[in-house]
Amino acid sequence: MKCIIYSRVSTTDQTTENQILQLREYAEKQGRTVIDVKTDICSGSKSADERSGLREVFDLARRRRFDVLLFWSLDRLSREGTRKTLEYLSRLDSYKVKWHSYSEEYISSLGIFADAIIALMSCLARQERLRISDRTKAGLQRAVSQGKTLGRPKLNPAIEPQAIKLREQGYSYSRIARELNISKTHAYKLCR
Incomplete structure (x- = not known):
């Protein structure tokens, strides 16, 4: 199986070398061929469109240039929240590309529990959406109770x-x- 390693750190003071070394060793032990390494030095809260390395990963996945994406941990892939992270993993699945977290071996589409992991993560994403909705509603209620007017301002008919x-x-x-x-x-x- 051909694989790509994706590694990310938040600042230039940090290095991706440790992640890449461990992922290369893991791939070798599993009999996988590392065909490329993609890295980003930026916050994990940035979208894939804002990260050149992750954008390249998805482009190569879409073109089926590799079989497995290896990353050190889920937070190295994304810190955008459960829903967005699940979206990324589902996108890889739609391209028929497997994925695996080195430090969280249960977060993997390589094993027999892949469907269970995806279902669990879907539930977590749904819960996150509900929490965001509840917080937004609470914030709007607070703003109204403080006398703020919501919505677009009314324009003068003149x-x-x-x-x-x-x-x-x-x-x-x-x-x-x-x-x-x-x-x-x-x-x-x-x-x-």
Whole structure:
């Protein structure tokens, strides 16, 4: 099986060498061929699009250039939360690429418990979504109780004739937006 090692550290003061060394040794013991090593030096809370190494991993996975992704631990892959991490693992699955956490051997799609692990992580992701929703609702309730108005601000109805007049004078939608302190899209809608 061909594999890629993915390694990440948060700062330039840290090194990926220890992770890579242990992952190479593990791959060798398992009879796997390491075809590439991808690394990132950035926060694990950044998305895959913001991390060149992880972005390359997904590009190679999509093209089926390797069979297994090895990473030292799940938090080296992502710290974006359970839901996003599960999304990444599911994405690898959709590309028919297996994955394995070296330091958390139970987090692996290589063994017989792969489906159970994915189901458990799905439940955790759902719980995380519910907690985020509850915290958001609580925050909104607190803001309302403190007298804050939620939603988009109401625009003065007199703004529409002003926008139309400016348009008739040859103003661009961008300039109308600046003049009336509204978005360009809103300026366009008002003038139509």
